[in-house]
Amino acid sequence: MRTGEPRVVIGLFDGVEKAAQAAHALRSLPLPEENVTTISSVPLPDGAVTRDRRPIRFPWIVVVFWLAGALGGLALTLVTYQVYPMITAGKPINTVPPAIIVSFEGGMFAALIATLVLGFRSIGLGPFRSGKKVFDRRIHEGRIALCARVDTGEQERLAIEAMTASGGEAVRAEEGEL
Amino acid sequence: MKSENHLSRLDESKLYDELSRSNLPATKRWYAGTGALLLVVLASVAAFVYMMFTGLGVTGLNRPVMWGVMIILFVFWVGLSHSGTLISAILRITRATWRAPVLRGAEAMTALALMVGGLYPLMHLGRNWRFYYILPYPSSRQLWPNFRSPLLWDAVAITTYLTGSLLFLYFGMIPDLAIARDRAAGWRRKLYTFLAAGFRGTHAEWRRYHVASTLFAVIIIPVAVSVHSIVSWDFAMAMVPMWHSTIFAPYFVAGAIYSGIAGVIAVMVILRKAFRLEKVLTPDHFDNLGKLLLTFTLVWGYFYFSDYLTAWYSRFPEDWEVIRSYSGHYLPIFSLLVACNFLIPFPLLCLKRVRQSIPAMFAVSLVVNVGMFTERVQIVVPSLARRNDPSIWGTYFPTWVEISFIVGSIAMFALIYVIFSKLFPVVAISDVKEQLFHTTDRTIGGANFSTVVSGEGKEEGRET
Numbered sequence: 217m218r219t220g221e222p223r224v225v226i227g228l229f230d231g232v233e234k235a236a237q238a239a240h241a242l243r244s245l246p247l248p249e250e251n252v253t254t255i256s257s258v259p260l261p262d263g264a265v266t267r268d269r270r271p272i273r274f275p276w277i278v279v280v281f282w283l284a285g286a287l288g289g290l291a292l293t294l295v296t297y298q299v300y301p302m303i304t305a306g307k308p309i310n311t312v313p314p315a316i317i318v319s320f321e322g323g324m325f326a327a328l329i330a331t332l333v334l335g336f337r338s339i340g341l342g343p344f345r346s347g348k349k350v351f352d353r354r355i356h357e358g359r360i361a362l363c364a365r366v367d368t369g370e371q372e373r374l375a376i377e378a379m380t381a382s383g384g385e386a387v388r389a390e391e392g393e394l
Numbered sequence: 395m396k397s398e399n400h401l402s403r404l405d406e407s408k409l410y411d412e413l414s415r416s417n418l419p420a421t422k423r424w425y426a427g428t429g430a431l432l433l434v435v436l437a438s439v440a441a442f443v444y445m446m447f448t449g450l451g452v453t454g455l456n457r458p459v460m461w462g463v464m465i466i467l468f469v470f471w472v473g474l475s476h477s478g479t480l481i482s483a484i485l486r487i488t489r490a491t492w493r494a495p496v497l498r499g500a501e502a503m504t505a506l507a508l509m510v511g512g513l514y515p516l517m518h519l520g521r522n523w524r525f526y527y528i529l530p531y532p533s534s535r536q537l538w539p540n541f542r543s544p545l546l547w548d549a550v551a552i553t554t555y556l557t558g559s560l561l562f563l564y565f566g567m568i569p570d571l572a573i574a575r576d577r578a579a580g581w582r583r584k585l586y587t588f589l590a591a592g593f594r595g596t597h598a599e600w601r602r603y604h605v606a607s608t609l610f611a612v613i614i615i616p617v618a619v620s621v622h623s624i625v626s627w628d629f630a631m632a633m634v635p636m637w638h639s640t641i642f643a644p645y646f647v648a649g650a651i652y653s654g655i656a657g658v659i660a661v662m663v664i665l666r667k668a669f670r671l672e673k674v675l676t677p678d679h680f681d682n683l684g685k686l687l688l689t690f691t692l693v694w695g696y697f698y699f700s701d702y703l704t705a706w707y708s709r710f711p712e713d714w715e716v717i718r719s720y721s722g723h724y725l726p727i728f729s730l731l732v733a734c735n736f737l738i739p740f741p742l743l744c745l746k747r748v749r750q751s752i753p754a755m756f757a758v759s760l761v762v763n764v765g766m767f768t769e770r771v772q773i774v775v776p777s778l779a780r781r782n783d784p785s786i787w788g789t790y791f792p793t794w795v796e797i798s799f800i801v802g803s804i805a806m807f808a809l810i811y812v813i814f815s816k817l818f819p820v821v822a823i824s825d826v827k828e829q830l831f832h833t834t835d836r837t838i839g840g841a842n843f844s845t846v847v848s849g850e851g852k853e854e855g856r857e858t
Contacts, residue, residue: 231402257406257573258824258831259600261847268598272605278613289550296541314541317624318550324617325554331613332561335606339599341568342591351594353576358406363596394596 221391223366224350225375227384228359235265235360238382242364245374253394255351255361265360272338278330285326289319350392359385365394400844401830410573413823415669416815417574417582424816431809438802441795442517450520454792459778463796464518465628466770467803470653471511472552472625473646473766477654478504479559480618481686482566483611491833491846492682494825495674499665500658501566502820505559506810507657510803512552515545517799544628551617551624558614565610568593569603569824585817622650629773635712636705636777645697652690652735653766659683659759661811663752665820674821677750684749687762691743695736698769716780723789724776727768734765 229235235254242252254265262268293315301308337344352361362379366372372389379387420428445452455462478500485493516525528539528549539546572593575586593599626646629637639645659680666675705713720728739758748754775790792800814820832847 253597255595256597256600257569257595258401258827259595259604260597262597262601266597268601270598272602275609278609293541296539300540302542311542314547317547317620317627318541320620321547321550321554321617321624324613324620325557327613328554328558328561328610328617331606331610332565335565335603335610336591338602338606339593341593345592349592349594355595356406356410356573356576358402358404 222347222393223372223389224392224394225364225366225372225379225387225389226350226352227362227376227379227387228352228354229362229382229384230359232260232264232360234383235362238362238379238384239265241378241382242362242375245371245378247364247366247371247375251365251394253363255355255363257355257358260360265362275331275334277334278327281330282323282327286319286323288326289322290315292322293318346393348392350390350394352386354386363394398834399831400833400835401827404830406827409827410577410823413671413674413821413826414574414819415671416665416820417817420816424812428809428812431805431812434805435802435809438798438805441798441802445517445795446522452793452795454790454796456788456790458781458786458788459775459790461518461774461778462790463792463799464514466767466774467799468511468514468518469625469770469773470767471507471514471803471807473622473650473653473770474657474763475504475507475511475555475559475654476618476622476647476650477652477658478502478507479562479614480504480651481655481658483562483614483618486611487608490682491829492679494829495671495679495821496658496662496683497566497825498563498570498820498822499661501559501563502811502814502818503657503661504654505556505563506814507807508552508556508559509810510807512556514799514803515548544624544631547624548628551621555617555621558617562610562614564589565607566822567818569595570819570822573823574819619647622647625650629777634777634781635710635716637773639701639704641697641701641704645701648690648693648697649766649769652687652694653763655683655687655690656759656762656766659687659755660763663756663759665815666752669815669820671821674826677752680752680755681746681749684743684755684758687739687758688743688749691736691740691762695740698735712780712782715784716776719776719780720772723779724772727772727775731765731768731772734761735769736765739765 227238229238239252239254243249249267249269252266253268254260260266294310297308297310302311336342340346350363352359355361362384364375364379366375366389376387376389453462453464482493482497482500482504484490485497516522519525528546539549541547568590571586571590572595575583575590578586593603623643623646626642630639630642632638662675662679662683665671702717705717738761742748742754742758748758779788779790781787829846833844834847836843836845
């Protein structure tokens with residue numbers, strides 16, 4: 217019975233070949249490619265069963281964080297020179313080497329934090345995780361879970377049939393997201 | 395052509411059990427070993443508390459040698475920490491096919507050795523309860539850290555590297571934590587559920603995970619190089635004979651990688667023996683690590699000779715007096731370091747049967763680390779003991795307090811590693827599985843080979 221929540225048909229496959237065959241059958245229903253994915257304990261090469269066409273863009277946010285961290289380091293050292301002016305020949309001078317070093321380390325520190333946040337965000341982990349996600353623990357026994365998001369009852373029935381016909385086990389529909 | 399991958403031949407549950415043997419409930423032997431390590435650490439802590447209340451006079455530090463064991467330990471442990479993350483990052487980026495069983499142990503070694511090493515500059519400060527003076531914060535005393543001091547650069551660099559190494563270690567563990575989450579019970583399940591952060595292993599998750607972990611590896615490499623460069627500048631920025639050298643940064647980095655590789659080998663041998671990882675950590679892995687160690691034996695030898703030659707040839711009086719002391723008062727240290735860092739490991743590592751012998755590799759790795767510790771002693775002590783003015787020349791010998799710090803640092807590293815290995819998988823399980831999944835057998839003529847698939851699949855009908 218459909219409750220209006222997103223539904224996913226999930227089936228377990230013993231090997232990549234069977235899962236690939238089932239994925240091909242699902243796409244032929246037709247289900248959009250982005251509605252079909254796998255859950256596996258090892259990364260499958262892109263295209264082995266499903267394809268992820270969402271682009272992976274250059275991580276500009278890491279560059280922005282690096283610059284912010286470097287500026288923070290520079291500001292810190294500049295403040296230090298104001299508090300402890302080094303009087304040379306009657307004038308305070310700024311020493312550049314410490315500023316370079318602290319700025320570099322500040323930038324790298326910020327870039328590392330940004331990489332973790334970016335990684336979590338792009339994967340959808342931790343605070344970036346939303347909604348109930350489908351899962352099957354049996355992937356750790358060497359199975360590949362093929363998952364297809366369906367919009368209608370008819371699609372759900374056809375997807376279950378396609379997975380079962382391709383050798384899928386424990387094929388069922390669950391409420392949740394891919 | 396269809397072929398069966400190596401992973402499909404194995405029962406994945408059994409594979410997980412084999413690779414996560416370190417996480418089994420603690421035995422009496424484990425408690426006894428951990429308790430013994432804890433006692434040694436506590437004895438060292440007691441010596442530190444004694445030093446804190448009595449003053450630095452209980453150490454062997456005295457004019458002109460005001461840097462001793464604590465600085466030597468700092469440089470040694472930071473150096474040892476250098477290689478784990480660096481090796482792991484380079485192996486991840488180059489997707490070296492033999493990397494999988496080495497990654498986790500090496501990454502953990504970095505983070506844990508850095509935790510140990512980072513303590514010693516704080517202990518060396520004197521009036522340790524005021525360590526927070528090195529932190530930049532507005533205070534009523536109008537105190538502010540002086541960034542012209544290289545020790546402040548250390549504080550910044552080590553904070554960055556420790557944070558980066560811990561994040562790198564954690565990020566690399568996420569898929570394994572997800573496996574552990576689905577197989578554990580009780581408090582462990584809660585811990586792994588929290589740390590796995592909801593990782594499931596969808597195709598998109600894996601793809602993005604690989605991109606992010608590669609990005610991490612790319613960013614951590616310059617940080618690793620910068621940290622030991624900055625440690626070298628603690629010395630090179632001072633107008634002390636044999637320290638004030640432009641070659642010090644690359645020389646220190648080479649030395650750090652050298653001792654780090656030896657450290658990784660020693661840790662791998664111990665993990666292999668302790669957790670019966672013979673099927674995963676094979677002689678071929680040690681052969682590859684041995685080749686890396688051999689390369690860095692030569693690199694270290696080259697840098698050491700270059701540094702030495704310049705001072706030797708130019709014969710500036712203050713440098714020359716330090717060099718003369720290498721063949722006099724400090725001859726035992728000089729001989730030990732040259733023997734342990736070059737004369738013994740170089741010929742041995744040239745032999746394949748040594749590189750493939752695990753006991754031999756363990757022995758060589760220990761010899762190298764003894765040599766690298768001695769090298770740190772030689773860098774710190776003779777230059778200070780034979781400073782520019784002969785009227786202040788002196789000697790240094792560590793007291794029982796400092797010797798307890800040396801023993802305590804080894805015990806502390808071992809203790810943290812033992813606890814880490816009890817809580818988390820010490821082998822990168824998902825990387826091992828990925829390696830097995832990508833490996834298939836192939837026959838060429840009368841010979842059988844294991845071939846490894848790499849790269850991304852191409853769409854059917856598309857030109858590759």
